[in-house]
Amino acid sequence: MRLPGWLQNRAPVGPSADLAHRLETGRGVVLYMESVSVSFDGFKALNDLSVYVDEGELRCIIGPNGAGKSTMMDVITGKTRPDTGSVWFGQTLDCLRREPWEIAAAGIGRKFQKPTVFEQLSVFENLEVAMQADKRVRASLFAQPTAAQHRQLDEILHLIGLTPERGRLAGLLSHGQKQWLEIGMLLMQNPRVLLVDEPVAGMTPGEVERTAELLNALAGKHSVIVVEHDMAFVRAIARKVTVLHQGSVLAEGSMDQVQADPRVQEVYLGEAMA
Amino acid sequence: MAVSSVTSMAALPQDALSGPRVFSGRGWLVFAGVVITVAGGVPLFNLALPADSALHLPDYLVPLLGKFACYALVALAMDLIWGYAGILSLGHGVFFALGGYFMGMHLNQVAAQAGLYRTAFPPFMEFLQRDSLPWFWTGFGHPVWALAMVLVVPGVFAFGFGYLAFRSRIRGVYFSIITQALTYAMMLLFFLNEAGLGGNNGLTDFKILLGFPLQEPATRAALFSVTVLCVAAAYVLCRYLVRAKIGRILIGLRDAESRLMFVGYNPLHYKLFIWTLSAVLCAIAGALYVPQVGIINPGELQPANSIEMAIWVAVGGRGTLLGAMLGALAVNGAKSWLTAAYPDLWLFFLAAVFIAVTLWLPGGLLSLVTRRRGGKA
Numbered sequence: 001m002r003l004p005g006w007l008q009n010r011a012p013v014g015p016s017a018d019l020a021h022r023l024e025t026g027r028g029v030v031l032y033m034e035s036v037s038v039s040f041d042g043f044k045a046l047n048d049l050s051v052y053v054d055e056g057e058l059r060c061i062i063g064p065n066g067a068g069k070s071t072m073m074d075v076i077t078g079k080t081r082p083d084t085g086s087v088w089f090g091q092t093l094d095c096l097r098r099e100p101w102e103i104a105a106a107g108i109g110r111k112f113q114k115p116t117v118f119e120q121l122s123v124f125e126n127l128e129v130a131m132q133a134d135k136r137v138r139a140s141l142f143a144q145p146t147a148a149q150h151r152q153l154d155e156i157l158h159l160i161g162l163t164p165e166r167g168r169l170a171g172l173l174s175h176g177q178k179q180w181l182e183i184g185m186l187l188m189q190n191p192r193v194l195l196v197d198e199p200v201a202g203m204t205p206g207e208v209e210r211t212a213e214l215l216n217a218l219a220g221k222h223s224v225i226v227v228e229h230d231m232a233f234v235r236a237i238a239r240k241v242t243v244l245h246q247g248s249v250l251a252e253g254s255m256d257q258v259q260a261d262p263r264v265q266e267v268y269l270g271e272a273m274a
Numbered sequence: 275m276a277v278s279s280v281t282s283m284a285a286l287p288q289d290a291l292s293g294p295r296v297f298s299g300r301g302w303l304v305f306a307g308v309v310i311t312v313a314g315g316v317p318l319f320n321l322a323l324p325a326d327s328a329l330h331l332p333d334y335l336v337p338l339l340g341k342f343a344c345y346a347l348v349a350l351a352m353d354l355i356w357g358y359a360g361i362l363s364l365g366h367g368v369f370f371a372l373g374g375y376f377m378g379m380h381l382n383q384v385a386a387q388a389g390l391y392r393t394a395f396p397p398f399m400e401f402l403q404r405d406s407l408p409w410f411w412t413g414f415g416h417p418v419w420a421l422a423m424v425l426v427v428p429g430v431f432a433f434g435f436g437y438l439a440f441r442s443r444i445r446g447v448y449f450s451i452i453t454q455a456l457t458y459a460m461m462l463l464f465f466l467n468e469a470g471l472g473g474n475n476g477l478t479d480f481k482i483l484l485g486f487p488l489q490e491p492a493t494r495a496a497l498f499s500v501t502v503l504c505v506a507a508a509y510v511l512c513r514y515l516v517r518a519k520i521g522r523i524l525i526g527l528r529d530a531e532s533r534l535m536f537v538g539y540n541p542l543h544y545k546l547f548i549w550t551l552s553a554v555l556c557a558i559a560g561a562l563y564v565p566q567v568g569i570i571n572p573g574e575l576q577p578a579n580s581i582e583m584a585i586w587v588a589v590g591g592r593g594t595l596l597g598a599m600l601g602a603l604a605v606n607g608a609k610s611w612l613t614a615a616y617p618d619l620w621l622f623f624l625a626a627v628f629i630a631v632t633l634w635l636p637g638g639l640l641s642l643v644t645r646r647r648g649g650k651a
């Protein structure tokens with residue numbers, strides 16, 4: 001794993017012996033969550049949750065509202081500290097001991113459930129701010145994008161279909177365009193893992209289809225974890241689906257396997273899975 | 275969205291990123307022209323024209339204009355931290371007063387050492403029952419030491435205060451309230467005679483600065499010009515910052531701090547940097563202000579003073595450097611006139627202007643100009 005210099009200088013904090021053994025044997029696994037529990041005022045948002053994600057995998061997480069999907073992303077990205085459990089990125093980064101910006105710089109990008117872009121900056125500037133670079137103050141004082149970075153900016157703009165909007169204020173974009181811009185901002189960070197929370201909420205059917213295309217194209221180069229409610233969308237992209245319910249895994253497998261599971265049907269009352 | 279064709283496109287020319295960092299070539303000319311006209315024009319019309327000429331600039335106006343220039347510098351400092359980084363300080367009077375007091379201490383010490391007072395000490399010592407100055411007056415007779423104190427102490431103080439506040443994730447209105455409390459507490463402290471800074475009278479009776487008599491019109495004109503040059507330098511610095519990548523990061527901090535955090539920036543470092551820089555700029559303004567108005571006292575630390583600084587920026591246009599300076603000049607121009615003509619009305623007027631701008635002109639006075647031109651400033 002390529003860590004930025006300021007992370008490399010620190011003594012790596014190794015996983016526990018037990019976990020280290022599995023980290024070594026489980027080659028190709030990029031994200032481990034084990035026995036993670038989070039409670040808010042006694043309410044267990046995550047309950048002994050374990051999820052493993054492979055390098056290059058495209059994983060869908062589904063589950064009813066309040067199942068803990070966003071909370072799971074909060075834990076991985078350092079926003080919420082769990083009560084118990086462990087979360088490892090790659091073989092060396094203990095997400096529970098790192099700050100959100102350290103985790104982001106190490107290679108985990110995140111799109112929020114509510115699209116969050118810098119509304120007063122242009123589309124282009126949003127991507128520039130997100131771009132992988134030395135993100136300390138001194139570097140930001142003198143940063144001058146290189147030709148390669150300009151090329152990457154143009155590529156991502158093209159990929160997310162916002163080339164005609166490059167000079168437009170992000171606040172003026174449509175809801176769907178903001179979602180894409182945020183995905184573009186993730187890509188600018190060259191992340192190994194993308195966490196994408198409800199990317200097609202509020203999109204038109206055409207936009208949903210193109211988003212599915214985009215995420216499919218990203219898998220392989222990145223590990224992508226998508227939280228989504230839209231079953232047609234999940235069906236279009238999913239290879240492996242994890243069903244979350246009341247903070248723990250209810251079922252895991254292919255879309256067909258999961259849909260055939262009576263417990264899953266019960267949770268969804270049949271209707272949403274139709 | 276063309277997912278299938280991820281080929282690189284020809285880079286479009288002319289991005290904000292590759293543009294000139296401060297001004298274009300023509301921009302530099304205009305800027306230099308304005309600075310030279312202001313910094314040179316005021317001394318010229320004051321000193322070179324005979325007093326009976328219609329165009330003569332009266333002596334009393336020179337320090338008044340100098341004071342306005344100091345306020346323009348304060349407005350730049352406020353705009354960096356509030357307009358760009360979104361952190362509303364209602365305690366910038368603290369840094370202004372610190373800079374001012376250090377300059378006052380220097381001016382008092384110089385005059386005392388030159389034997390220009392009745393005793394060997396600054397005048398305020400006469401009613402204090404002490405026969406030596408407090409320890410922290412040591413070295414203030416030397417201009418380099420005084421300058422260093424003007425820059426370093428407010429900077430270190432702001433850094434420490436900011437570190438504690440920002441690290442505890444104090445933000446928004448809570449931060450504003452804490453800074454108000456800070457300036458109030460400092461005011462009470464500086465009122466104490468035991469603080470060794472002249473109590474409620476503050477420091478005054480200044481005589482000479484760098485060997486030049488402060489009462490001389492030529493010295494005052496020169497002080498004005500130096501102040502304008504300092505404002506110009508600060509403007510160039512601020513303009514560089516807001517046009518560099520860090521300027522866009524600060525706007526990101528203002529509008530979506532968590533997004534910024536999750537793309538890999540540590541907000542604490544950025545807040546500390548801009549907060550400390552803003553404090554130092556404000557201290558420089560305070561230091562330039564004191565020799566021109568001839569006094570510094572704890573009144574500068576009144577909470578209302580710091581609030582007024584924020585109002586200047588809001589009125590002129592937050593998030594635009596020119597707007598912030600324009601606001602400082604417009605509000606203080608109105609204040610000078612109103613407090614002389616209708617002293618009772620000033621606060622009502624200020625409140626009315628602030629409310630009117632907030633409701634109907636969120637872009638401030640500058641947006642009147644730029645809206646008509648149909649472009650960005």
Ligand SMILES: Nc1ncnc2c1ncn2[C@@H]1O[C@H](COP(=O)(O)OP(=O)(O)O)[C@@H](O)[C@H]1O
Pocket residue numbers: 040045063064065066067068069070071072
């Ligand atoms: N900061 C918080 N404080 C209290 N409760 C929270 C907090 N964040 C999430 N929750 C609760 O945790 C549960 C899981 O929320 P979330 O992870 O957002 O669910 P979803 O699967 O819909 O994304 C919900 O019941 C929610 O109300």
Ligand SMILES: [Mg+2]
Pocket residue numbers: 069070071113197
């Ligand atoms: Mg959610």
